Amino acid sequence: MGRHGNEFFLAWFVRQFRGLLGADFTVLRARFAHPSPGETGPLAAALGTGALEMGCEHNALVFARSFLERSLASADPVLLSILEREADRALGDRPSDNRFLGEVRRRMRDRLADGPPSMEAIAADLRMSPRTLQRRLGDAGTSVSGVLDDLRSELATSLAREGRTVAEMTYLLGYAETRAFVRAFRRWTGTTPRGLRESAGAA
Secondary structure, rough: OHHHHHHHHHHHHHHHHHHHHOOOOOEEEEEEEEEOOOOHHHHHHHHHOOOOOOOOOOEEEEEEEHHHHOOOOOHHHHHHHHHHHHHHHHHOOOOHHHHHHHHHHHHHHHHHHHOOOOOOHHHOOOOHHHHHHHHHHHHOOOEEEEEEEEEEEEHHHHHOOOOOOHHHHHEEEEEEOHHHHHHHHHHHHHHHHHHHHHHHOOO
């Protein structure tokens, strides 16, 4: 950001931290990604430390770990308990997570032709951790494998009625071989793709 941007940025953070954690918040050391300007007295006064390192790879503030464990100066335990109670009530009244499941299905469908998408890949697409994805699917009464199986079942039925070949469906649904796909199709529908097409045509 250049000298002035770097110095303003870190000085602003120090001011914010002091407002959040208390006036005794102290900086042990400050690093700047620009050469020394020569006179650093005003900067040292603003940061509360003369331990300034210039020409570093990045800007940084170094402070005692104990500040990470400190409550915010504006913390209000009574208000927190009220807000937590209201949040729990709102979550309890929340409707089924159909929108979330729909997004998981969409992400899976986008990746399906490349093979069964992993939990890690879907979680990354949704910008959450695999553990969070697993928990949210569990809350909805399903899992990654369960959503994948349901998605494949619906798509397979639709593709078969469109007249797609077994080879096409095998590829589009992310199966490595046709035998595995045909076995799964029979489990879903009780028949083969040809049998489903014939029964649909007869109807």
